[in-house]
Amino acid sequence: MATFSIVAADPRVGMWGVGVQSKFLAVGAVVPWAEAGVGAVATQAWANVSYGPEGLALLRQGLSAEEVVDRLVQADPGRDHRQLGVVDAHGRAAAYTGAACLEWAGHRVGPGYACQGNILAGPAVVDAMARAYEEARDRGLPMEERLIEALRAGQAAGGDRRGQQSAALLLVKPRGGYGGYTDRWLDLRVDDHPRPIEELHRLVRLHRLYFGAPDPSRQVRLEGAVVEEIQRLLQATGYYRGPISGRLDDATRQALRTFQLNENFEERVVGDEVIDGDVLDYLRDLARRRPAGGGPATGSAVGGGAP
Structure with missing residues:
Protein backbone atom coordinates (compact mmCIF):
# COMPACT_ATOMS: atom_id res chain seq x y z
CA MET A 1 0.00 0.00 0.00
CA ALA A 2 1.86 3.05 -1.31
CA THR A 3 0.84 5.67 1.18
CA PHE A 4 1.84 8.79 3.05
CA SER A 5 0.32 9.52 6.43
CA ILE A 6 0.66 11.52 9.61
CA VAL A 7 -0.23 10.54 13.16
CA ALA A 8 -0.58 13.43 15.59
CA ALA A 9 -1.70 14.32 19.08
CA ASP A 10 -2.59 17.47 20.97
CA PRO A 11 -3.07 16.29 24.57
CA ARG A 12 -3.69 19.90 25.63
CA VAL A 13 -7.03 19.87 23.82
CA GLY A 14 -7.48 16.10 24.19
CA MET A 15 -7.30 15.09 20.55
CA TRP A 16 -5.51 12.33 18.62
CA GLY A 17 -5.70 11.52 14.94
CA VAL A 18 -4.44 10.25 11.61
CA GLY A 19 -4.43 11.77 8.12
CA VAL A 20 -3.61 9.60 5.10
CA GLN A 21 -3.55 9.62 1.28
CA SER A 22 -2.80 6.76 -1.10
CA LYS A 23 -3.08 5.34 -4.60
CA PHE A 24 -5.20 2.63 -3.04
CA LEU A 25 -8.96 2.17 -2.86
CA ALA A 26 -10.49 3.20 0.50
CA VAL A 27 -7.24 3.72 2.38
CA GLY A 28 -9.26 4.92 5.37
CA ALA A 29 -10.51 1.37 5.90
CA VAL A 30 -6.98 0.10 6.58
CA VAL A 31 -4.44 2.66 7.79
CA PRO A 32 -5.90 4.88 10.57
CA TRP A 33 -6.60 3.77 14.14
CA ALA A 34 -7.13 6.01 17.18
CA GLU A 35 -8.62 6.08 20.66
CA ALA A 36 -9.14 9.15 22.82
CA GLY A 37 -6.81 9.35 25.79
CA VAL A 38 -4.80 6.45 24.38
CA GLY A 39 -3.16 7.41 21.07
CA ALA A 40 -3.18 6.86 17.34
CA VAL A 41 -1.65 4.35 14.92
CA ALA A 42 -1.04 4.35 11.16
CA THR A 43 -0.19 0.96 9.65
CA GLN A 44 0.82 0.86 5.97
CA ALA A 45 3.19 -0.43 3.24
CA TRP A 46 2.43 -4.17 3.13
CA ALA A 47 0.11 -3.33 5.98
CA ASN A 48 -0.26 -5.55 8.99
CA VAL A 49 -3.75 -4.39 9.98
CA SER A 50 -3.43 -6.07 13.38
CA TYR A 51 -0.96 -3.29 14.28
CA GLY A 52 -4.00 -1.02 14.70
CA PRO A 53 -5.96 -2.77 17.46
CA GLU A 54 -2.86 -4.37 19.00
CA GLY A 55 -1.03 -1.05 19.05
CA LEU A 56 -3.95 0.67 20.77
CA ALA A 57 -4.13 -2.17 23.31
CA LEU A 58 -0.45 -1.69 24.15
CA LEU A 59 -0.88 2.07 24.42
CA ARG A 60 -3.85 1.49 26.72
CA GLN A 61 -1.49 -0.45 29.01
CA GLY A 62 0.68 2.66 29.32
CA LEU A 63 3.51 1.79 26.92
CA SER A 64 5.14 4.71 25.13
CA ALA A 65 4.90 5.17 21.37
CA GLU A 66 8.48 3.95 20.95
CA GLU A 67 7.84 0.87 23.09
CA VAL A 68 4.72 0.05 21.09
CA VAL A 69 6.57 0.31 17.78
CA ASP A 70 9.35 -1.94 19.09
CA ARG A 71 6.91 -4.49 20.50
CA LEU A 72 4.85 -4.72 17.30
CA VAL A 73 7.67 -5.01 14.79
CA GLN A 74 9.80 -7.40 16.86
CA ALA A 75 6.87 -9.84 17.04
CA ASP A 76 6.21 -9.67 13.28
CA PRO A 77 8.24 -11.91 10.91
CA GLY A 78 7.10 -9.69 8.03
CA ARG A 79 8.49 -6.55 9.70
CA ASP A 80 10.77 -5.66 6.77
CA HIS A 81 7.70 -4.98 4.63
CA ARG A 82 5.85 -2.89 7.23
CA GLN A 83 5.61 0.81 7.93
CA LEU A 84 4.17 2.22 11.11
CA GLY A 85 3.59 5.52 12.89
CA VAL A 86 2.42 5.83 16.51
CA VAL A 87 1.64 8.68 18.87
CA ASP A 88 0.75 8.02 22.51
CA ALA A 89 -1.47 9.63 25.15
CA HIS A 90 1.26 12.12 26.10
CA GLY A 91 2.03 13.15 22.53
CA ARG A 92 5.24 11.14 22.24
CA ALA A 93 5.69 9.85 18.69
CA ALA A 94 7.66 7.07 17.00
CA ALA A 95 7.80 5.47 13.57
CA TYR A 96 9.26 2.48 11.74
CA THR A 97 10.05 1.80 8.09
CA GLY A 98 10.98 -1.75 7.13
CA ALA A 99 14.08 -2.35 5.04
CA ALA A 100 12.05 -4.00 2.23
CA CYS A 101 9.53 -1.17 1.81
CA LEU A 102 9.58 0.10 -1.77
CA GLU A 103 11.53 3.26 -2.49
CA TRP A 104 11.33 5.94 -1.56
CA ALA A 105 10.28 4.96 1.92
CA GLY A 106 10.98 6.65 5.23
CA HIS A 107 9.63 8.75 8.07
CA ARG A 108 10.12 11.93 10.08
CA VAL A 109 9.27 12.21 13.78
CA GLY A 110 8.64 15.50 15.56
CA PRO A 111 7.02 16.79 18.75
CA GLY A 112 3.54 15.34 18.84
CA TYR A 113 3.56 13.80 15.37
CA ALA A 114 5.16 11.33 12.97
CA CYS A 115 5.04 11.44 9.15
CA GLN A 116 5.71 8.28 7.12
CA GLY A 117 5.40 7.14 3.54
CA ASN A 118 6.44 4.58 0.96
CA ILE A 119 6.69 4.51 -2.87
CA LEU A 120 7.08 8.29 -2.63
CA ALA A 121 8.66 10.76 -5.00
CA GLY A 122 11.45 11.17 -2.43
CA PRO A 123 12.29 12.27 1.12
CA ALA A 124 10.99 15.77 0.34
CA VAL A 125 7.46 14.39 0.78
CA VAL A 126 7.70 13.59 4.50
CA ASP A 127 9.95 16.63 5.09
CA ALA A 128 7.29 18.89 3.58
CA MET A 129 4.57 17.21 5.63
CA ALA A 130 6.48 17.76 8.87
CA ARG A 131 7.12 21.44 8.09
CA ALA A 132 3.51 22.05 7.09
CA TYR A 133 2.16 20.39 10.23
CA GLU A 134 4.42 22.42 12.51
CA GLU A 135 3.63 25.68 10.71
CA ALA A 136 -0.12 25.01 10.91
CA ARG A 137 0.18 24.12 14.59
CA ASP A 138 2.17 27.29 15.32
CA ARG A 139 -0.54 29.33 13.54
CA GLY A 140 -3.10 27.87 15.94
CA LEU A 141 -5.06 25.95 13.32
CA PRO A 142 -7.35 23.18 14.61
CA MET A 143 -6.09 19.62 14.36
CA GLU A 144 -8.11 18.69 11.27
CA GLU A 145 -6.64 21.65 9.36
CA ARG A 146 -3.12 20.78 10.48
CA LEU A 147 -3.51 17.27 9.09
CA ILE A 148 -4.99 18.55 5.83
CA GLU A 149 -2.10 21.00 5.46
CA ALA A 150 0.38 18.16 6.00
CA LEU A 151 -1.31 15.99 3.36
CA ARG A 152 -1.44 18.87 0.89
CA ALA A 153 2.25 19.61 1.42
CA GLY A 154 3.15 15.96 0.90
CA GLN A 155 1.20 15.85 -2.34
CA ALA A 156 2.74 19.13 -3.55
CA ALA A 157 6.21 17.66 -2.90
CA GLY A 158 5.48 14.70 -5.19
CA GLY A 159 3.37 12.42 -3.01
CA ASP A 160 2.76 8.81 -3.97
CA ARG A 161 4.74 8.12 -7.17
CA ARG A 162 1.76 6.23 -8.63
CA GLY A 163 -0.73 9.09 -8.18
CA GLN A 164 -3.79 9.76 -6.03
CA GLN A 165 -6.94 7.79 -5.27
CA SER A 166 -8.16 7.96 -1.69
CA ALA A 167 -7.68 9.91 1.52
CA ALA A 168 -9.03 9.88 5.07
CA LEU A 169 -9.04 11.70 8.39
CA LEU A 170 -9.74 10.09 11.75
CA LEU A 171 -9.82 12.32 14.84
CA VAL A 172 -10.90 11.29 18.32
CA LYS A 173 -11.50 13.13 21.57
CA PRO A 174 -13.30 12.16 24.78
CA ARG A 175 -17.08 12.03 24.18
CA GLY A 176 -16.48 13.65 20.82
CA GLY A 177 -18.84 11.47 18.78
CA TYR A 178 -22.40 12.28 17.81
CA GLY A 179 -24.43 12.79 20.98
CA GLY A 180 -21.31 12.28 23.10
CA TYR A 181 -21.65 8.50 23.05
CA THR A 182 -18.25 7.69 21.47
CA ASP A 183 -14.87 9.34 21.01
CA ARG A 184 -15.03 9.41 17.17
CA TRP A 185 -15.22 13.16 16.58
CA LEU A 186 -14.32 13.23 12.87
CA ASP A 187 -14.20 10.16 10.66
CA LEU A 188 -14.19 11.16 6.99
CA ARG A 189 -13.15 9.09 3.98
CA VAL A 190 -12.78 9.76 0.27
CA ASP A 191 -12.54 6.25 -1.16
CA ASP A 192 -12.02 6.94 -4.88
CA HIS A 193 -11.48 10.44 -6.31
CA PRO A 194 -9.05 12.14 -8.72
CA ARG A 195 -8.24 14.81 -6.06
CA PRO A 196 -8.93 13.04 -2.78
CA ILE A 197 -7.20 15.53 -0.47
CA GLU A 198 -9.19 18.48 -1.79
CA GLU A 199 -12.41 16.46 -1.63
CA LEU A 200 -11.52 15.50 1.94
CA HIS A 201 -11.06 19.17 2.82
CA ARG A 202 -14.52 19.91 1.39
CA LEU A 203 -15.97 17.27 3.71
CA VAL A 204 -14.05 18.76 6.64
CA ARG A 205 -15.69 22.12 5.95
CA LEU A 206 -19.10 20.44 5.87
CA HIS A 207 -18.30 18.69 9.15
CA ARG A 208 -17.48 22.06 10.70
CA LEU A 209 -20.76 23.50 9.43
CA TYR A 210 -22.86 20.69 10.92
CA PHE A 211 -20.94 19.90 14.09
CA GLY A 212 -18.83 22.96 14.86
CA ALA A 213 -19.68 25.03 17.94
CA PRO A 214 -21.88 28.03 17.07
CA ASP A 215 -20.03 31.36 17.20
Missing part, protein backbone atom coordinates in the same frame (compact mmCIF):
# COMPACT_ATOMS: atom_id res chain seq x y z
CA PRO A 216 -21.95 33.79 19.47
CA SER A 217 -20.72 36.68 17.35
CA ARG A 218 -22.47 35.14 14.33
CA GLN A 219 -25.93 34.95 15.89
CA VAL A 220 -28.59 36.98 14.06
CA ARG A 221 -31.68 38.21 15.89
CA LEU A 222 -35.01 37.15 14.41
CA GLU A 223 -36.77 40.46 13.98
CA GLY A 224 -38.02 42.83 11.28
CA ALA A 225 -36.21 42.63 7.96
CA VAL A 226 -34.38 39.45 9.00
CA VAL A 227 -37.66 37.61 9.58
CA GLU A 228 -39.00 38.89 6.26
CA GLU A 229 -35.89 37.61 4.47
CA ILE A 230 -36.15 34.24 6.20
CA GLN A 231 -39.80 33.94 5.24
CA ARG A 232 -38.90 34.57 1.61
CA LEU A 233 -36.03 32.07 1.75
CA LEU A 234 -38.14 29.41 3.46
CA GLN A 235 -40.89 30.02 0.92
CA ALA A 236 -38.42 29.65 -1.95
CA THR A 237 -37.14 26.36 -0.53
CA GLY A 238 -40.61 24.93 0.08
CA TYR A 239 -40.61 25.08 3.88
CA TYR A 240 -43.05 27.97 4.34
CA ARG A 241 -46.34 28.82 2.61
CA GLY A 242 -47.54 31.76 4.69
CA PRO A 243 -47.46 35.51 4.02
CA ILE A 244 -44.29 37.61 3.93
CA SER A 245 -45.14 39.65 7.02
CA GLY A 246 -41.86 40.17 8.88
CA ARG A 247 -43.58 38.77 11.99
CA LEU A 248 -42.09 35.82 13.84
CA ASP A 249 -45.38 34.00 14.19
CA ASP A 250 -45.98 30.32 14.96
CA ALA A 251 -46.05 29.31 11.29
CA THR A 252 -42.68 30.97 10.66
CA ARG A 253 -41.15 29.43 13.78
CA GLN A 254 -42.39 25.99 12.77
CA ALA A 255 -41.10 26.36 9.20
CA LEU A 256 -37.70 27.50 10.46
CA ARG A 257 -37.52 24.63 12.92
CA THR A 258 -38.49 22.12 10.23
CA PHE A 259 -35.79 23.51 7.92
CA GLN A 260 -33.09 23.33 10.62
CA LEU A 261 -33.97 19.77 11.61
CA ASN A 262 -34.48 18.52 8.05
CA GLU A 263 -31.11 19.96 7.00
CA ASN A 264 -29.43 18.44 10.10
CA PHE A 265 -28.61 21.67 11.95
CA GLU A 266 -29.91 20.60 15.37
CA GLU A 267 -26.41 21.16 16.80
CA ARG A 268 -26.64 24.82 15.72
CA VAL A 269 -30.09 25.68 17.05
CA VAL A 270 -29.27 28.35 19.64
CA GLY A 271 -32.73 29.52 20.74
CA ASP A 272 -36.08 30.77 19.48
CA GLU A 273 -35.07 34.39 19.02
CA VAL A 274 -31.86 34.02 17.00
CA ILE A 275 -30.50 32.06 14.06
CA ASP A 276 -26.90 30.95 13.64
CA GLY A 277 -25.23 33.05 10.93
CA ASP A 278 -23.72 30.05 9.19
CA VAL A 279 -27.15 28.41 9.02
CA LEU A 280 -28.64 31.59 7.56
CA ASP A 281 -25.88 31.66 4.92
CA TYR A 282 -26.66 28.02 4.10
CA LEU A 283 -30.37 28.84 3.72
CA ARG A 284 -29.53 31.71 1.36
CA ASP A 285 -27.38 29.41 -0.76
CA LEU A 286 -30.05 26.70 -0.68
CA ALA A 287 -32.66 29.14 -1.99
CA ARG A 288 -30.35 30.15 -4.85
CA ARG A 289 -29.83 26.51 -5.83
CA ARG A 290 -33.45 25.36 -5.60
CA PRO A 291 -34.70 23.93 -8.90
CA ALA A 292 -37.73 25.79 -10.27
CA GLY A 293 -41.02 24.09 -9.40
CA GLY A 294 -39.43 21.53 -7.13
CA GLY A 295 -40.26 20.55 -3.58
CA PRO A 296 -38.15 21.38 -0.54
CA ALA A 297 -34.54 21.87 -1.59
CA THR A 298 -31.81 19.73 -0.16
CA GLY A 299 -28.21 20.72 0.24
CA SER A 300 -24.92 18.99 -0.30
CA ALA A 301 -24.87 17.66 3.23
CA VAL A 302 -23.51 14.21 3.94
CA GLY A 303 -23.66 12.56 7.33
CA GLY A 304 -25.18 15.52 9.13
CA GLY A 305 -27.50 15.41 12.10
CA ALA A 306 -29.81 12.49 12.69
CA PRO A 307 -28.87 9.61 10.37
Whole structure:
Protein backbone atom coordinates (compact mmCIF):
# COMPACT_ATOMS: atom_id res chain seq x y z
CA MET A 1 0.00 0.00 0.00
CA ALA A 2 1.86 3.05 -1.31
CA THR A 3 0.84 5.67 1.18
CA PHE A 4 1.84 8.79 3.05
CA SER A 5 0.32 9.52 6.43
CA ILE A 6 0.66 11.52 9.61
CA VAL A 7 -0.23 10.54 13.16
CA ALA A 8 -0.58 13.43 15.59
CA ALA A 9 -1.70 14.32 19.08
CA ASP A 10 -2.59 17.47 20.97
CA PRO A 11 -3.07 16.29 24.57
CA ARG A 12 -3.69 19.90 25.63
CA VAL A 13 -7.03 19.87 23.82
CA GLY A 14 -7.48 16.10 24.19
CA MET A 15 -7.30 15.09 20.55
CA TRP A 16 -5.51 12.33 18.62
CA GLY A 17 -5.70 11.52 14.94
CA VAL A 18 -4.44 10.25 11.61
CA GLY A 19 -4.43 11.77 8.12
CA VAL A 20 -3.61 9.60 5.10
CA GLN A 21 -3.55 9.62 1.28
CA SER A 22 -2.80 6.76 -1.10
CA LYS A 23 -3.08 5.34 -4.60
CA PHE A 24 -5.20 2.63 -3.04
CA LEU A 25 -8.96 2.17 -2.86
CA ALA A 26 -10.49 3.20 0.50
CA VAL A 27 -7.24 3.72 2.38
CA GLY A 28 -9.26 4.92 5.37
CA ALA A 29 -10.51 1.37 5.90
CA VAL A 30 -6.98 0.10 6.58
CA VAL A 31 -4.44 2.66 7.79
CA PRO A 32 -5.90 4.88 10.57
CA TRP A 33 -6.60 3.77 14.14
CA ALA A 34 -7.13 6.01 17.18
CA GLU A 35 -8.62 6.08 20.66
CA ALA A 36 -9.14 9.15 22.82
CA GLY A 37 -6.81 9.35 25.79
CA VAL A 38 -4.80 6.45 24.38
CA GLY A 39 -3.16 7.41 21.07
CA ALA A 40 -3.18 6.86 17.34
CA VAL A 41 -1.65 4.35 14.92
CA ALA A 42 -1.04 4.35 11.16
CA THR A 43 -0.19 0.96 9.65
CA GLN A 44 0.82 0.86 5.97
CA ALA A 45 3.19 -0.43 3.24
CA TRP A 46 2.43 -4.17 3.13
CA ALA A 47 0.11 -3.33 5.98
CA ASN A 48 -0.26 -5.55 8.99
CA VAL A 49 -3.75 -4.39 9.98
CA SER A 50 -3.43 -6.07 13.38
CA TYR A 51 -0.96 -3.29 14.28
CA GLY A 52 -4.00 -1.02 14.70
CA PRO A 53 -5.96 -2.77 17.46
CA GLU A 54 -2.86 -4.37 19.00
CA GLY A 55 -1.03 -1.05 19.05
CA LEU A 56 -3.95 0.67 20.77
CA ALA A 57 -4.13 -2.17 23.31
CA LEU A 58 -0.45 -1.69 24.15
CA LEU A 59 -0.88 2.07 24.42
CA ARG A 60 -3.85 1.49 26.72
CA GLN A 61 -1.49 -0.45 29.01
CA GLY A 62 0.68 2.66 29.32
CA LEU A 63 3.51 1.79 26.92
CA SER A 64 5.14 4.71 25.13
CA ALA A 65 4.90 5.17 21.37
CA GLU A 66 8.48 3.95 20.95
CA GLU A 67 7.84 0.87 23.09
CA VAL A 68 4.72 0.05 21.09
CA VAL A 69 6.57 0.31 17.78
CA ASP A 70 9.35 -1.94 19.09
CA ARG A 71 6.91 -4.49 20.50
CA LEU A 72 4.85 -4.72 17.30
CA VAL A 73 7.67 -5.01 14.79
CA GLN A 74 9.80 -7.40 16.86
CA ALA A 75 6.87 -9.84 17.04
CA ASP A 76 6.21 -9.67 13.28
CA PRO A 77 8.24 -11.91 10.91
CA GLY A 78 7.10 -9.69 8.03
CA ARG A 79 8.49 -6.55 9.70
CA ASP A 80 10.77 -5.66 6.77
CA HIS A 81 7.70 -4.98 4.63
CA ARG A 82 5.85 -2.89 7.23
CA GLN A 83 5.61 0.81 7.93
CA LEU A 84 4.17 2.22 11.11
CA GLY A 85 3.59 5.52 12.89
CA VAL A 86 2.42 5.83 16.51
CA VAL A 87 1.64 8.68 18.87
CA ASP A 88 0.75 8.02 22.51
CA ALA A 89 -1.47 9.63 25.15
CA HIS A 90 1.26 12.12 26.10
CA GLY A 91 2.03 13.15 22.53
CA ARG A 92 5.24 11.14 22.24
CA ALA A 93 5.69 9.85 18.69
CA ALA A 94 7.66 7.07 17.00
CA ALA A 95 7.80 5.47 13.57
CA TYR A 96 9.26 2.48 11.74
CA THR A 97 10.05 1.80 8.09
CA GLY A 98 10.98 -1.75 7.13
CA ALA A 99 14.08 -2.35 5.04
CA ALA A 100 12.05 -4.00 2.23
CA CYS A 101 9.53 -1.17 1.81
CA LEU A 102 9.58 0.10 -1.77
CA GLU A 103 11.53 3.26 -2.49
CA TRP A 104 11.33 5.94 -1.56
CA ALA A 105 10.28 4.96 1.92
CA GLY A 106 10.98 6.65 5.23
CA HIS A 107 9.63 8.75 8.07
CA ARG A 108 10.12 11.93 10.08
CA VAL A 109 9.27 12.21 13.78
CA GLY A 110 8.64 15.50 15.56
CA PRO A 111 7.02 16.79 18.75
CA GLY A 112 3.54 15.34 18.84
CA TYR A 113 3.56 13.80 15.37
CA ALA A 114 5.16 11.33 12.97
CA CYS A 115 5.04 11.44 9.15
CA GLN A 116 5.71 8.28 7.12
CA GLY A 117 5.40 7.14 3.54
CA ASN A 118 6.44 4.58 0.96
CA ILE A 119 6.69 4.51 -2.87
CA LEU A 120 7.08 8.29 -2.63
CA ALA A 121 8.66 10.76 -5.00
CA GLY A 122 11.45 11.17 -2.43
CA PRO A 123 12.29 12.27 1.12
CA ALA A 124 10.99 15.77 0.34
CA VAL A 125 7.46 14.39 0.78
CA VAL A 126 7.70 13.59 4.50
CA ASP A 127 9.95 16.63 5.09
CA ALA A 128 7.29 18.89 3.58
CA MET A 129 4.57 17.21 5.63
CA ALA A 130 6.48 17.76 8.87
CA ARG A 131 7.12 21.44 8.09
CA ALA A 132 3.51 22.05 7.09
CA TYR A 133 2.16 20.39 10.23
CA GLU A 134 4.42 22.42 12.51
CA GLU A 135 3.63 25.68 10.71
CA ALA A 136 -0.12 25.01 10.91
CA ARG A 137 0.18 24.12 14.59
CA ASP A 138 2.17 27.29 15.32
CA ARG A 139 -0.54 29.33 13.54
CA GLY A 140 -3.10 27.87 15.94
CA LEU A 141 -5.06 25.95 13.32
CA PRO A 142 -7.35 23.18 14.61
CA MET A 143 -6.09 19.62 14.36
CA GLU A 144 -8.11 18.69 11.27
CA GLU A 145 -6.64 21.65 9.36
CA ARG A 146 -3.12 20.78 10.48
CA LEU A 147 -3.51 17.27 9.09
CA ILE A 148 -4.99 18.55 5.83
CA GLU A 149 -2.10 21.00 5.46
CA ALA A 150 0.38 18.16 6.00
CA LEU A 151 -1.31 15.99 3.36
CA ARG A 152 -1.44 18.87 0.89
CA ALA A 153 2.25 19.61 1.42
CA GLY A 154 3.15 15.96 0.90
CA GLN A 155 1.20 15.85 -2.34
CA ALA A 156 2.74 19.13 -3.55
CA ALA A 157 6.21 17.66 -2.90
CA GLY A 158 5.48 14.70 -5.19
CA GLY A 159 3.37 12.42 -3.01
CA ASP A 160 2.76 8.81 -3.97
CA ARG A 161 4.74 8.12 -7.17
CA ARG A 162 1.76 6.23 -8.63
CA GLY A 163 -0.73 9.09 -8.18
CA GLN A 164 -3.79 9.76 -6.03
CA GLN A 165 -6.94 7.79 -5.27
CA SER A 166 -8.16 7.96 -1.69
CA ALA A 167 -7.68 9.91 1.52
CA ALA A 168 -9.03 9.88 5.07
CA LEU A 169 -9.04 11.70 8.39
CA LEU A 170 -9.74 10.09 11.75
CA LEU A 171 -9.82 12.32 14.84
CA VAL A 172 -10.90 11.29 18.32
CA LYS A 173 -11.50 13.13 21.57
CA PRO A 174 -13.30 12.16 24.78
CA ARG A 175 -17.08 12.03 24.18
CA GLY A 176 -16.48 13.65 20.82
CA GLY A 177 -18.84 11.47 18.78
CA TYR A 178 -22.40 12.28 17.81
CA GLY A 179 -24.43 12.79 20.98
CA GLY A 180 -21.31 12.28 23.10
CA TYR A 181 -21.65 8.50 23.05
CA THR A 182 -18.25 7.69 21.47
CA ASP A 183 -14.87 9.34 21.01
CA ARG A 184 -15.03 9.41 17.17
CA TRP A 185 -15.22 13.16 16.58
CA LEU A 186 -14.32 13.23 12.87
CA ASP A 187 -14.20 10.16 10.66
CA LEU A 188 -14.19 11.16 6.99
CA ARG A 189 -13.15 9.09 3.98
CA VAL A 190 -12.78 9.76 0.27
CA ASP A 191 -12.54 6.25 -1.16
CA ASP A 192 -12.02 6.94 -4.88
CA HIS A 193 -11.48 10.44 -6.31
CA PRO A 194 -9.05 12.14 -8.72
CA ARG A 195 -8.24 14.81 -6.06
CA PRO A 196 -8.93 13.04 -2.78
CA ILE A 197 -7.20 15.53 -0.47
CA GLU A 198 -9.19 18.48 -1.79
CA GLU A 199 -12.41 16.46 -1.63
CA LEU A 200 -11.52 15.50 1.94
CA HIS A 201 -11.06 19.17 2.82
CA ARG A 202 -14.52 19.91 1.39
CA LEU A 203 -15.97 17.27 3.71
CA VAL A 204 -14.05 18.76 6.64
CA ARG A 205 -15.69 22.12 5.95
CA LEU A 206 -19.10 20.44 5.87
CA HIS A 207 -18.30 18.69 9.15
CA ARG A 208 -17.48 22.06 10.70
CA LEU A 209 -20.76 23.50 9.43
CA TYR A 210 -22.86 20.69 10.92
CA PHE A 211 -20.94 19.90 14.09
CA GLY A 212 -18.83 22.96 14.86
CA ALA A 213 -19.68 25.03 17.94
CA PRO A 214 -21.88 28.03 17.07
CA ASP A 215 -20.03 31.36 17.20
CA PRO A 216 -21.95 33.79 19.47
CA SER A 217 -20.72 36.68 17.35
CA ARG A 218 -22.47 35.14 14.33
CA GLN A 219 -25.93 34.95 15.89
CA VAL A 220 -28.59 36.98 14.06
CA ARG A 221 -31.68 38.21 15.89
CA LEU A 222 -35.01 37.15 14.41
CA GLU A 223 -36.77 40.46 13.98
CA GLY A 224 -38.02 42.83 11.28
CA ALA A 225 -36.21 42.63 7.96
CA VAL A 226 -34.38 39.45 9.00
CA VAL A 227 -37.66 37.61 9.58
CA GLU A 228 -39.00 38.89 6.26
CA GLU A 229 -35.89 37.61 4.47
CA ILE A 230 -36.15 34.24 6.20
CA GLN A 231 -39.80 33.94 5.24
CA ARG A 232 -38.90 34.57 1.61
CA LEU A 233 -36.03 32.07 1.75
CA LEU A 234 -38.14 29.41 3.46
CA GLN A 235 -40.89 30.02 0.92
CA ALA A 236 -38.42 29.65 -1.95
CA THR A 237 -37.14 26.36 -0.53
CA GLY A 238 -40.61 24.93 0.08
CA TYR A 239 -40.61 25.08 3.88
CA TYR A 240 -43.05 27.97 4.34
CA ARG A 241 -46.34 28.82 2.61
CA GLY A 242 -47.54 31.76 4.69
CA PRO A 243 -47.46 35.51 4.02
CA ILE A 244 -44.29 37.61 3.93
CA SER A 245 -45.14 39.65 7.02
CA GLY A 246 -41.86 40.17 8.88
CA ARG A 247 -43.58 38.77 11.99
CA LEU A 248 -42.09 35.82 13.84
CA ASP A 249 -45.38 34.00 14.19
CA ASP A 250 -45.98 30.32 14.96
CA ALA A 251 -46.05 29.31 11.29
CA THR A 252 -42.68 30.97 10.66
CA ARG A 253 -41.15 29.43 13.78
CA GLN A 254 -42.39 25.99 12.77
CA ALA A 255 -41.10 26.36 9.20
CA LEU A 256 -37.70 27.50 10.46
CA ARG A 257 -37.52 24.63 12.92
CA THR A 258 -38.49 22.12 10.23
CA PHE A 259 -35.79 23.51 7.92
CA GLN A 260 -33.09 23.33 10.62
CA LEU A 261 -33.97 19.77 11.61
CA ASN A 262 -34.48 18.52 8.05
CA GLU A 263 -31.11 19.96 7.00
CA ASN A 264 -29.43 18.44 10.10
CA PHE A 265 -28.61 21.67 11.95
CA GLU A 266 -29.91 20.60 15.37
CA GLU A 267 -26.41 21.16 16.80
CA ARG A 268 -26.64 24.82 15.72
CA VAL A 269 -30.09 25.68 17.05
CA VAL A 270 -29.27 28.35 19.64
CA GLY A 271 -32.73 29.52 20.74
CA ASP A 272 -36.08 30.77 19.48
CA GLU A 273 -35.07 34.39 19.02
CA VAL A 274 -31.86 34.02 17.00
CA ILE A 275 -30.50 32.06 14.06
CA ASP A 276 -26.90 30.95 13.64
CA GLY A 277 -25.23 33.05 10.93
CA ASP A 278 -23.72 30.05 9.19
CA VAL A 279 -27.15 28.41 9.02
CA LEU A 280 -28.64 31.59 7.56
CA ASP A 281 -25.88 31.66 4.92
CA TYR A 282 -26.66 28.02 4.10
CA LEU A 283 -30.37 28.84 3.72
CA ARG A 284 -29.53 31.71 1.36
CA ASP A 285 -27.38 29.41 -0.76
CA LEU A 286 -30.05 26.70 -0.68
CA ALA A 287 -32.66 29.14 -1.99
CA ARG A 288 -30.35 30.15 -4.85
CA ARG A 289 -29.83 26.51 -5.83
CA ARG A 290 -33.45 25.36 -5.60
CA PRO A 291 -34.70 23.93 -8.90
CA ALA A 292 -37.73 25.79 -10.27
CA GLY A 293 -41.02 24.09 -9.40
CA GLY A 294 -39.43 21.53 -7.13
CA GLY A 295 -40.26 20.55 -3.58
CA PRO A 296 -38.15 21.38 -0.54
CA ALA A 297 -34.54 21.87 -1.59
CA THR A 298 -31.81 19.73 -0.16
CA GLY A 299 -28.21 20.72 0.24
CA SER A 300 -24.92 18.99 -0.30
CA ALA A 301 -24.87 17.66 3.23
CA VAL A 302 -23.51 14.21 3.94
CA GLY A 303 -23.66 12.56 7.33
CA GLY A 304 -25.18 15.52 9.13
CA GLY A 305 -27.50 15.41 12.10
CA ALA A 306 -29.81 12.49 12.69
CA PRO A 307 -28.87 9.61 10.37
